[in-house]
Amino acid sequence: MVDIATRVYNHKWKIDPIVRSLIDTDFYKLLMCQSVFRNRPDTVVRFSLINRTTKIRLAELIDEGELREQLDHVRGLSLARGESTWMRGNTFYGKRQMFRPDFMEFLENLRLPPYQLEKRDGQYELTFEGPWPEVMLWEIPALAILMELRSRAVLKELGRFELQVLYARAMTRLWEKIEALRELPDLRIADFGTRRRHSFLWQDWAVQAMIEGLGDRFTGTSNCLIAMRRDIEAIGTNAHELPMVYAALADSDAQLRQAPYEVLADWHEEHDGMLRMILPDTYGTAGFLEHAPDWLAGWTGIRIDSGDPAAGAETAIRWWQDRGEDPRRKLVIFSDGLDVEKIIELHHRFHGRVKVSFGWGTLLTNDFRGLVPGDGLAPFSLVCKAVSADGRPTVKLSDNPAKAMGPAAEVERYKRVFGVGAQAAQEVVV
Amino acid sequence: MVDIATRVYNHKWKIDPIVRSLIDTDFYKLLMCQSVFRNRPDTVVRFSLINRTTKIRLAELIDEGELREQLDHVRGLSLARGESTWMRGNTFYGKRQMFRPDFMEFLENLRLPPYQLEKRDGQYELTFEGPWPEVMLWEIPALAILMELRSRAVLKELGRFELQVLYARAMTRLWEKIEALRELPDLRIADFGTRRRHSFLWQDWAVQAMIEGLGDRFTGTSNCLIAMRRDIEAIGTNAHELPMVYAALADSDAQLRQAPYEVLADWHEEHDGMLRMILPDTYGTAGFLEHAPDWLAGWTGIRIDSGDPAAGAETAIRWWQDRGEDPRRKLVIFSDGLDVEKIIELHHRFHGRVKVSFGWGTLLTNDFRGLVPGDGLAPFSLVCKAVSADGRPTVKLSDNPAKAMGPAAEVERYKRVFGVGAQAAQEVVV
Structure with missing residues (x-):
């Protein structure tokens, strides 16, 4: 009717x-x-x-x-x-x-x-x-x-059945990923894929598939509208824009050096528990942790968003140990360019050593790679x-020089101020 | 809403x-x-x-x-x-x-x-x-x-998303078959899959996918309701039940021997053109053609529904040649247990030598093989x-002893009457 x-x-x-x-x-x-x-x-x-x-x-x-x-x-x-x-x-x-x-x-x-x-x-x-x-x-x-x-x-450009089959393929692919993740009984994973999603409806489908496929292991979505509509947890803490803007506003190298910690001091005042997550890579993880005030080691965990994720997590574990913290009580959230193989690998490597969680982004909500001729639906790196x-210009260095941004002279200045040495470039997929 | x-x-x-x-x-x-x-x-x-x-x-x-x-x-x-x-x-x-x-x-x-x-x-x-x-x-x-x-x-037994992904997989599989068939510009193929379809809705989807995917190369469906609703050709001619019943009613071996031709004589009176299709295998194709009346060679074509399909078509071609007919003006319809590989192979072998057409059945409308644990949705051979x-009991021999049916003594009698010798058994998939 x-x-x-x-x-x-x-x-x-x-x-x-x-x-x-x-x-x-x-x-x-x-x-x-x-x-x-x-x-x-x-x-x-x-x-x-x-x-x-x-x-x-x-x-x-x-x-x-x-x-x-x-x-x-x-x-x-x-x-x-x-x-x-x-x-x-x-x-x-x-x-x-x-x-x-x-x-x-x-x-x-x-x-x-x-x-x-x-x-x-x-x-x-x-x-x-x-x-x-x-x-x-x-x-x-x-x-x-x-x-x-x-x-x-x-x-x-696609016909009606081509469209239906396109989505059938994308659904099948995503479901197979979820089936692979089901093999990990202690998994904790959330949707972080709003910004580079294929479409709103597709993200909403992906979230529902995660709910049915993973049950409690799916911890929520970063998307507030979907969290509200699907009655699940809204997930997230903070991002690079805070240290980037605070840093740009610094009037001297000394102030610049302190800017990232100032961000977290403001945050510390406002939030506790799960919201106290360190995002250490804006100007290089190693230097950031080395010069961090002691109170930061008491925070709940760390989010690894650039560079080699396993190396980043090992750095964090050593840092906690050096500061007398038990890494097994700390949360490590991986959120950079994840797909199933990497998630499984990282889970096996770190599960039991720290609390592991994953923020799965573009390859959850936009893995249409290879599904149309010319690969015209493959996700790409838009920020x-x-x-x-x-x-004043902002600068981001991160743990991957391929993700660095800002005027060249400022990038050099930040590298000097934050003591960032040689970095290994990682391909930016999404 | x-x-x-x-x-x-x-x-x-x-x-x-x-x-x-x-x-x-x-x-x-x-x-x-x-x-x-x-x-x-x-x-x-x-x-x-x-x-x-x-x-x-x-x-x-x-x-x-x-x-x-x-x-x-x-x-x-x-x-x-x-x-x-x-x-x-x-x-x-x-x-x-x-x-x-x-x-x-x-x-x-x-x-x-x-x-x-x-x-x-x-x-x-x-x-x-x-x-x-x-x-x-x-x-x-x-x-x-x-x-x-x-x-x-x-x-x-399946959950909502498992169901959706099941159909996503089945759709993807069918569409990939259609994409493979698209490579054959001169293909002529119809849906013959009503009897062993997965479901009505699925057959209807398959037909629509064939319409969009193959255009004119999709010649229609055997299903009248779908033909009516989708405004396409209804396809089909006659089946084994006619010779089987006519044969069962025969009062002597001589009448029995004539029964299959009697069926076609009745048919000849009623129909011409595309409906004059010979289904020769009920009691063995070779003997049937050998003893066929000359007027039968004037019919439009032949349907190959058991035995090795290439061998059956070669037999028909030789028969037409022996009777002075030009095989290139004759239609050969393959309709037994087809899937894409076999269709492509038969098309390449016979295209240009005869007019080739395909009646694609169960593996068009019910290829759910391997899609649920235990393969519980795989099609099976129900007749x-x-x-x-x-x-009086009916008998069917066909060109594949695995498809023979009827009381053993009657099967032997029919084999004798129709001069059916050794037959090569073919696995009955569907």
């Missing part, structure tokens, strides 16, 4: 919006936003889209009008009543009222600030400038829109980063 | 019927039924279900109550007005009014006769007895019901055959 009302309703959409909610974003963006809203509300930042996979010429694939429509649609969004209720009333990591009333009021009144869009050399130059707590919330929707518009551009703060 | 009416409507079903229409059957059953209705309306036949794959204990898998409900549902069906309109008004093989008014009237008033059902040794003994034109229409629905109830019994006519 045709549901005429639904059909007519669907025809009323001028566009099929990719991002339909302000909380269709990563949980840690909201956590960090609250921290920034308290500690650095007036800092003016500039976020910029960077396509590291330059051979994918986004401006030729994606229609500018469609892109503007999608971005404009996000600017029209505001926090829905039920979303606010969920944020105010929910338990996150076992705590109620994670989000303070003043922050919730700010968020309820927020509309995302304007964007600047230009085409250059086959790519889009998409930038956002304004108060840090507002601009930072563009990152995830901007990435999700670009990723999904690219998917749609490729899918437009949206803070590139300046109060007019 | 929930379509409440549809949901309530679906809940009203006492059962989810497997066969919802009298024309959810093979086209050739209706063609043969018309022929039988004219030539042998009073013959009393007995059809019986035979599960050649005895290790699959159907009576343990399938609930007897559910089976009875499904069979009873079929007994309640009558030809719908639109179905009658389609049969009366449609063009089959380019001809209008293929079905005569008196036959249509018979069919419009038909309800299928009673069935007898017993359990024995883990199997169902399901038999149908009565006037041939009525009983013969049980064959396809009975098989489809048993096949789908078995599928449902296995599927009952429903005329076992007696006016109280």
Whole structure:
């Protein structure tokens, strides 16, 4: 029976919006936003889209009008009543009222600030400038829109059955990954794949498949909207943008050296337990841990997001041991470019030595590699980063020189200040 | 938006019927039924279900109550007005009014006769007895019901995502077969998979996939309901049951020897063109062709349904040449246990030498091999055959001794009468 009302309703959409909610974003963006809203509300930042996979010429694939429509649609969004209720009333990591009333009021009144869009050399130059707590919330929707518009551009060419079989193949592939992960009884894994997902619906399917396939071993999703709708945990802590902006604001080398710890001191004041996770690689993990204050060793764990993950975890284990901490009580979250083989390998290597957890991103929510001719749906390395703060450029080094960003002279200065020596380059897949 | 009416409507079903229409059957059953209705309306036949794959204990898998409900549902069906309109008004093989008014009237008033059902040794003994034109229409629905109830019994154990991934895998597999067939620009292939399909919905999906994937190279389906709904050709001519019953009714060896030709003489009178297809293997292809009357060589083509298909086609080509016919103007339809590799091989071997066509059955509509643990959805060899006519047992030899059926003494007699010598056994997959 045709549901005429639904059909007519669907025809009323001028566009099929990719991002339909302000909380269709990563949980840690909201956590960090609250921290920034308290500690650095007036800092003016500039976020910029960077396509590291330059051979994918986004401006030729994606229609500018469609892109503007999608971005404009996000600017029209505001926090829905039920979303606010969920944020105010929910338990996150076992705590109620994670989000303070003043922050919730700010968020309820927020509309995302304007964007600047230009085409250059086959790519889009998409930038956002304004108060840090507002601009930072563009990152995830901007990435999700670009990723999904690219998917749609490729899918437009396919027939009805080709489409069905494409998704059948992608589902089969993902389910086989889940079946492989089922072999690990003590696994803990979460979805971190919002930013580079194939599409919203696909991420939602992937999360549901993880729920059915892994049960309790699936610990939640970074996506707040999906966490709310599927009634599962929202997962996340903090990201590189905090030390990057704090560092850019430093007035001297001495201040710069302290900036990453200042971030964590602010964080320490606000959060405890599962939210006290160290992200040590912004300016090199080894130096960061070596010069870290003692109180940081008391934190819950560490997130390994660049460089050789096993080496990073071993470094952390040695550091905890040196500081008199028992690594078996510490959490290590791996979150960089994971796929099943790597997850299984890392799990076997570290399970029992530390508490192991995985934040599985792009190859959970966008593994369409090899599924269309020309590999037009393969995920690629798109990021949206803070590139300046109060007019000063930001720098990221990470544990992989292929992921470094910032002006060359500043990169050299940061390397000197943070004592970063030779680094082994790792291929950036996604 | 929930379509409440549809949901309530679906809940009203006492059962989810497997066969919802009298024309959810093979086209050739209706063609043969018309022929039988004219030539042998009073013959009393007995059809019986035979599960050649005895290790699959159907009576343990399938609930007897559910089976009875499904069979009873079929007994309640009558030809719908639109179905009658389609049969009366449609063009089959380019001809209008293929079905005569008196036959249509018979069919419009038909309800299928009673069935007898017993359990024995883990199997169902399901038999149908009565006037041939009525009983013969049980064959396809009975098989489809048993096949789908078995599928449902296995599927009952699966979770929601396991189910979705199961179908994702089956769709991917079928689509890859279709992609392989796309490489053959001159292919002609039809769906012959009603009787041993995984389910009605799956056959319908397979047909639609063939339509999109193969375009004109997909010539149609044997299933009348799907042909009607998808607006494609209904395909089929005649089957072994005609010579088997005619032969059983023969009063002497001499009459027996003539019986298969008598069938075709009756057929010749009624049909021309694409419907004049010889099915030569009921009592051995070689002997059948050797003793065939000259007018038979003028028929359109031949269907190869047992034995080594290449050998069968070569025999037919030699026969046409011996009778002064040009094989390149003749049609050879392969229809026995086909899958893609065999189709491609036969196509390459015979394309250009004859007109080649394929009737693709079980491995089109039920290739779920290896998709659940224990291979519980693999197709198996279930048939429903005329076992007696006016109280006399029927016999089938075919070109594969593994497919022979009938009382041993009668099989020997038929072998003698038809001069069938040594035969090479072929594994019966489906």
